[in-house]
Amino acid sequence: MLDSAISARPEIADKRLVRSFAYVGGRWVAAASGATFRVTDPATGQELGQVASLSAGESGAAVDAAQAAFPDWAHRLPQDRAALLRRWFELIVAHRDDLARIMVLEQGKPLSEALGEIDYGAGFVEFYAEEARRPNIEGVTSHLPDAEVEVWREPVGVAALITPWNFPMAMLTRKAGAALAAGCTVVCHPSAETPFSALALAELAERAGLPAGVFNVVTGKAATVVEPWTADPRVRALSFTGSTEVGRLLYRQSAATVKRLVMELGGHAPVLVFADADMGNAVAETMKAKWATTGQDCLGANRIYVERPVYADFCRRFVQATAALTLGPGMEDPDLGPLMNERAVAKQEEHVADALARGARLACGGRRSPLGPLFYEPTVLTDVPEDALILHEETFGPVAAILPFDTEDEVTARANATEYGLVAYLHTQDPRRIYRLSRALQFGMVAVNRTKVTGAPVPFGGMKQSGLGREGSRHGLEEFTEIKYICRDWA
Ligand code: NAD
Numbered sequence: 001m002l003d004s005a006i007s008a009r010p011e012i013a014d015k016r017l018v019r020s021f022a023y024v025g026g027r028w029v030a031a032a033s034g035a036t037f038r039v040t041d042p043a044t045g046q047e048l049g050q051v052a053s054l055s056a057g058e059s060g061a062a063v064d065a066a067q068a069a070f071p072d073w074a075h076r077l078p079q080d081r082a083a084l085l086r087r088w089f090e091l092i093v094a095h096r097d098d099l100a101r102i103m104v105l106e107q108g109k110p111l112s113e114a115l116g117e118i119d120y121g122a123g124f125v126e127f128y129a130e131e132a133r134r135p136n137i138e139g140v141t142s143h144l145p146d147a148e149v150e151v152w153r154e155p156v157g158v159a160a161l162i163t164p165w166n167f168p169m170a171m172l173t174r175k176a177g178a179a180l181a182a183g184c185t186v187v188c189h190p191s192a193e194t195p196f197s198a199l200a201l202a203e204l205a206e207r208a209g210l211p212a213g214v215f216n217v218v219t220g221k222a223a224t225v226v227e228p229w230t231a232d233p234r235v236r237a238l239s240f241t242g243s244t245e246v247g248r249l250l251y252r253q254s255a256a257t258v259k260r261l262v263m264e265l266g267g268h269a270p271v272l273v274f275a276d277a278d279m280g281n282a283v284a285e286t287m288k289a290k291w292a293t294t295g296q297d298c299l300g301a302n303r304i305y306v307e308r309p310v311y312a313d314f315c316r317r318f319v320q321a322t323a324a325l326t327l328g329p330g331m332e333d334p335d336l337g338p339l340m341n342e343r344a345v346a347k348q349e350e351h352v353a354d355a356l357a358r359g360a361r362l363a364c365g366g367r368r369s370p371l372g373p374l375f376y377e378p379t380v381l382t383d384v385p386e387d388a389l390i391l392h393e394e395t396f397g398p399v400a401a402i403l404p405f406d407t408e409d410e411v412t413a414r415a416n417a418t419e420y421g422l423v424a425y426l427h428t429q430d431p432r433r434i435y436r437l438s439r440a441l442q443f444g445m446v447a448v449n450r451t452k453v454t455g456a457p458v459p460f461g462g463m464k465q466s467g468l469g470r471e472g473s474r475h476g477l478e479e480f481t482e483i484k485y486i487c488r489d490w491a
Contacts, residue, residue: 073180109293
């Protein structure tokens with residue numbers, strides 16, 4: 001095992017959860033070349049450890065392992081798969097505190113948000129442990145004389161799961177829970193910024209007794225690890241969460257082998273606040289939609305449209321609440337933590353400078369914090385003009401853009417004028433407007449008078465270029481299955 005500073009951290013009780021090798025075929029493996037990459041704490045810039053950087057050939061070997069394990073896993077009785085998933089869920093819950101602390105160290109998010117992510121992420125393993133038992137055969141009334149017809153759902157085969165750094169645990173369990181319950185075996189690639197959370201999950205999967213080769217985690221350079229998977233015809237499904245740009249690339253790469261794809265891509269969430277909304281609730285919920293995960297959230301509120309009669313009041317309350325937010329290292333459990341990397345901070349600076357140059361007003365923040373190079377103050381821009389970059393690109397950080405609107409038709413058109421379609425937030429007390437806008441907004445999820453709407457039993461996913469397919473719920477499991485139609489004649 002490679003030495004790592006993170007395993008020496010006093011906050012982590014169970015040191016065996018800290019793994020620096022990839023997990024392939026039930027073994028912890030280093031790169032034969034000895035190659036590693038460095039993982040740092042975004043709050044301090046200090047090195048947390050070196051993690052194995054596998055070659056393309058070694059990444060391909062993970063598919064060999066997953067393919068070898070597939071027939072046995074696919075044909076196990078559903079209740080046996082369910083029991084193993086259940087055991088994995090129980091271990092995740094039992095190690096909740098350590099898993100959250102590992103996440104805070106590598107990702108930077110506030111401790112209570114990390115604990116919330118462990119609970120949210122564990123929920124998918126629990127839900128799919130239960131779903132794994134449900135019968136998956138549809139009886140269909142025959143349309144042919146003397147024939148019986150049935151529709152089966154079979155596991156698609158080896159599935160490749162690729163996850164981002166902003167939710168290093170939940171994005172993986174949301175995919176892996178569904179794929180494993182369906183009877184697929186998986187090869188997973190976590191972001192190089194946050195590999196320790198995925199490796200800790202692999203350690204717990206091993207303790208839960210998942211058979212060798214069923215759950216593999218391959219660390220290293222993204223293109224080196226993932227390209228052998230997109231090219232491999234044995235990988236029958238690819239489930240990706242990340243940017244739309246990388247999603248398009250993996251879509252192209254997967255075309256040659258016609259893989260089944262699930263893509264959870266970028267978002268550019270609008271918030272629509274009407275004058276008839278409960279203003280206290282609208283402000284409080286929009287605060288959550290903007291500042292959770294320090295703004296580094298695909299569901300993050302990127303554009304806050306407020307109806308003109310309540311615009312000044314909303315801005316005043318939102319700025320006042322924002323000014324009271326705390327910023328600091330995630331372990332101290334502030335409201336906001338550091339950003340993930342220098343690119344993320346540079347993007348905040350670019351969006352703020354661009355909006356101000358076009359005539360927006362800076363209501364608070366607007367600069368890096370003296371806490372460290374990756375800390376950016378929560379920033380509110382008001383009167384943001386429609387051509388500002390922040391209204392068209394994902395900001396993915398702690399900058400809020402607020403602007404007024406006059407009519408429902410106008411704000412609906414502005415909200416929909418984007419290539420993204422992940423989530424939209426609506427604040428109003430008019431039931432007819434709720435109905436009209438729930439239909440008119442071109443987003444995979446519409447949240448009305450609240451922010452938190454996601455969870456294991458409901459489908460998560462976007463329209464347009466925010467993605468393909470759904471995660472969570474029964475739909476998330478079906479993404480990892482093939483339909484087989486059987487027609488029987490007893491002649
Ligand atoms: P990213 O696209 O840069 O990386 C995501 C994953 O893809 C990582 O594992 C990375 O290692 C891998 N990757 C990067 N380049 C690759 C390449 N050339 N070939 C193969 N794999 C590659 O995204 P990120 O910066 O880690 O995450 C932020 C993005 O993720 C945002 O756009 C955000 O909206 C999106 N996101 C979407 C959801 C959702 O459910 N829709 C959830 C979280 C994050």
